[in-house]
Amino acid sequence: MMTSLFSSFDPSTSFNLSLNWLSTILGLFILPSMFWLIPSRWNFLWNKIIITLHNEFKILLKNNFHGSTMIFVALLSFILFNNFLGLFPYIFTSSSHMVMTVSLALPLWISFMIYGWINNTVHMLAHLVPQGTPPVLMPFMVCIETISNIIRPLTLAVRLSANMIAGHLLLTLLGNTGPMMNLLTINILIIVQLLLIVLESAVSMIQSYVFAILSTLYSSEVN
Template identity: 80%
Template sequence: MMTNLFSSFDPSTSFNLSLNWLSTFLGFLFMPAMFWLVPSRMNFMWIKICSILHQEFKILLGSKIKGSTLIFVSLFSFILFNNFLGLFPYIFTSSSHLVLTLALALPLWLSFMIYGWINNTTHMLAHLVPQGTPPILMPFMVCIETISNIIRPGTLAVRLAANMIAGHLLMTLLGNTGPSLSLMMINILIIVQLLLLLLESAVAIIQSYVFAILSTLYSSEVN
């Protein structure tokens, strides 16, 4: 049972090749129709979402780095497409793997750190000791702040992957109990599964937003 349960999260379940990772690029198939055909409600809605995100990220980043909001809006869109595609049957959820989430979080964090320590060394050193810290606690605060800074890409990656895989596992476990239930319990199970699917849709949006907004906050700290 455990092999079947986790097989949906295994990248090499199809023909012993990692063809499932191609689902990461399925989101790009929706882009041409949305941007190049006659403007529709979906197009208007997506442009509205991007403009709202641009305004939010611009407030966090300030006016020092122009054009940076495009990176974070694109990051939000990419994660959102992958999260939503994973809710469809027989489509591989690439955002539930640490390989993908770390590949998104680690380069961003590294680039922020390298930029900050090279260009704003004094500012980065000042961040290690919060204002108003007693002198006796300063060495401990430096250690705590350094550790919290180092684990940031890990927490970003694990948060996204764990939230995506938890809901999918719960839905799979509940779905596997279907054949052994009575008709009344199956009806209740279907209602529960629909509610879980609604919850997972909300989680897909929230986690992509959280990933993008935390990346923006981390970048705003190095200026």
């Protein structure tokens, strides 16, 4: 019995330890096997996806250093893995917590800002005033652009965690109404739950892609 609506996101276990966070590193035990096993169709498919993402990120990055796109491909893969893992029963959804999403977004944003303000100070100052702004509005535009720049890591983190929480809460709420339904409505509920699982799978892919694409765009602005 749940004590509250959000208790399904509680990271504690029966051992009084937060062992559920170990789900974020389960991929380390699964993914490396493809490096020494005979390549399968899944390997070829995953390599094709990585090459496609690499070509797309390469277009967005203005100064593309060797291997720089793979940082964002790895970021997308990590978020996608954790989003999908949370769809399985009794597995902790680490990407629904701000602790994880902020720890991904904030270091990226800080590193972009440090690099930009040290190496391209004039370029960063020019970004604070959009082209064609009247001189009267320039002080206000500087304030607005500064605030919008500061809240970027927060918007990245909140977007990912809120989307993960919303779908899982809806699945939890519908699942808790099952014991009070008759046979016909339970069949309808199962169909609805399956459709929501498909929707959540799409949301998991889209949110990981959005996080990586926005991070790439933010990095391209500092050059």
